[in-house]
Amino acid sequence: MEKKFDSQHLDVVAFARDGAVLEGQDALQAMPRLLEEQVTGSLQPGPVIWRLSGRLLPQSGGADQIWLDLQASVALPMQCQRCLTPVLETVEAERSFRFVADEATAAALDDEAEEDILVVSRDFDALALIEDELILSLPLVPLHEVCPEKLPMSAVDPEFEVAAERPNPFGILAGLKTGKPS
Numbered sequence: 420m421e422k423k424f425d426s427q428h429l430d431v432v433a434f435a436r437d438g439a440v441l442e443g444q445d446a447l448q449a450m451p452r453l454l455e456e457q458v459t460g461s462l463q464p465g466p467v468i469w470r471l472s473g474r475l476l477p478q479s480g481g482a483d484q485i486w487l488d489l490q491a492s493v494a495l496p497m498q499c500q501r502c503l504t505p506v507l508e509t510v511e512a513e514r515s516f517r518f519v520a521d522e523a524t525a526a527a528l529d530d531e532a533e534e535d536i537l538v539v540s541r542d543f544d545a546l547a548l549i550e551d552e553l554i555l556s557l558p559l560v561p562l563h564e565v566c567p568e569k570l571p572m573s574a575v576d577p578e579f580e581v582a583a584e585r586p587n588p589f590g591i592l593a594g595l596k597t598g599k600p601s
């Protein structure tokens with residue numbers, strides 16, 4: 420019998436024991452904190468594409484470790500810090516989490532373990548974890564690889580000033596006409 424898992428109410432233990440996989444696509448609107456990071460304008464964000472997989476890691480002489488592997492990506496419009504126009508940044512997150520029995524164990528392990536430790540839950544919001552990871556993966560300085568060329572603005576365009584100072588060709592022509600002996 421197939422067991423159905425819910426990314427927002429995940430039974431982490433069963434998910435890992437089954438070696439289960441959940442994949443999904445959500446609109447950016449489903450992640451309000453991440454949504455706040457986008458600049459609104461001409462560029463549209465892509466969907467949040469994510470994948471969760473559970474696994475048990477056997478330990479010699481101990482209980483199996485519970486692990487959750489997370490991958491996620493989203494194309495997010497941000498403001499280029501060089502030209503200040505929008506740039507579509509591809510934000511990608513990939514991280515593995517080990518789940519332990521309680522807060523005390525997590526706190527004890529947090530200093531020594533290299534991996535990220537979370538407390539096991541039968542009702543775990545993995546979608547919030549995906550959002551957290553994407554926020555942590557945001558570029559500090561969003562930049563275009565190559566910035567789009569700026570449109571010349573008449574007020575600061577040096578060629579515009581030169582044109583304004585140049586004598587009016589019709590005035591010269593008029594002068595020639597009037598100065599012409601009849």
Ligand SMILES: [Zn+2]
Nearest residue numbers: 499502563566
């Ligand atoms: Zn730019």
